[in-house]
Amino acid sequence: MKQIVGQLAALMLITVLVTSVAATPAFADxxxxxxxxxxxxxxxxxxxxxxxxxxxxxxxxxxxxxxxxxxxxxxxxxxxxxxxxxxxxxxxxxxxxxxxxxxxxxxxxxxxxxSDVVSKDSYKNKRSYDKKHNKKMKDYFKGMTPEQVAEKKQQFKEMGDAWKSISLQDRATMIIHFMQMKMQWDTMSDDEKELKKQEMKEQWKEFLPLSPEEKKQKLEDYVKSLKN
The missing domain is CATH 3.10.450 (Nuclear Transport Factor 2; Chain: A,)
Known part of the structure; x- marks a missing residue:
């Protein structure tokens, strides 16, 4: 179980990377x-x-x-x-x-x-999405100064760029791994999931400040670990 939980931490961390950096609309619909x-x-x-x-x-x-x-x-x-x-x-x-x-x-x-390209700004006209998204962002940035908010948004963008910059083969390898590990995540108890979520939040805080090059290297290292 310890090995599975460790893998899930990395899985969920990278899943957040993929889905949170302005990619949310693509997954929402x-x-x-x-x-x-x-x-x-x-x-x-x-x-x-x-x-x-x-x-x-x-x-x-x-x-x-x-x-x-x-x-x-x-x-x-x-x-x-x-x-x-x-x-x-x-x-x-x-x-x-x-x-x-x-x-x-x-x-x-x-x-x-x-399909036609949907811009990120087009979702501002979707009230249900906009309300939910705004509340989530407001809660996340609560207590931060405008400068800190700008810094966090830049870090999010860098994470999305890091994901897109790794090879197509590496992206596919991790996506397949996500699907396999998601099945194991679904078998965990609520207490195990909650504990792991808290650990992942701490890992998220450590991952965000890394440089763009370091973020990309983290992803590539993770793919290598899957192949060993």
Whole structure:
């Protein structure tokens, strides 16, 4: 259990890295996007287990997505079913923190759909998201001076940049690891989760002040540890 908990600490820390640095909108509507009537090559029936049916890897899907949107990086991907066909859904993010999604056929590796880019500012018009997001940010920055808030926001941006700067293969390796470790996280008791959350908050505080180069190195070192 100690080894699992240690891995989960790193897992959740890096998961926060991926999802908190202005990527939240991309994940907030992850399963709410309405897609056109795409047709893939691997039909899936309701309730069918499709986890082992893909002919391509997550790396392949992310690579296809980055070719489709060359000015963005693939920050997350997942095997799923859209309109009855098995696809990889990949979230892309550009340097201005705008995001869009790419659907990749899990049978052939071909792109099936590329959504329009959604800017980070467009979410200001979504009241439910804006209210929740503002409260979360207000609570986080509570008691800080304007200078300290600006510094924290810069550190968040650097963390997002560090994630996007590591290789596509490394990003895919960690995403797959996230999914595997999430299953173990779900088996932990509430007390174990709460204890680990507190430990992760302390790790988060240590990670944020690192330089951009050190943040990137931390991520690359973590991937190396997964391969050993």
């Amino acid at each position: 992850w399963d709410k996007t309405k897609y056109p009537a795409i047709q893939g090559t691997i039909p899936i029936e309701d309730g069918q287990d499709f986890k082992q049916l893909s002919n391509i890897s997550l790396v392949d899907a992310m690579s296809t997505a980055e070719e489709a949107v060359p000015d963005s990086k693939a920050i997350y991907g997942k095997l799923t079913v859209i309109n009855g066909y098995l696809v990889y859904k990949v979230v892309m993010m550009d340097d201005n923190r705008g995001h869009n999604k790419v659907l990749v056929d899990a049978g052939t590796g071909e792109q099936l759909y590329v």
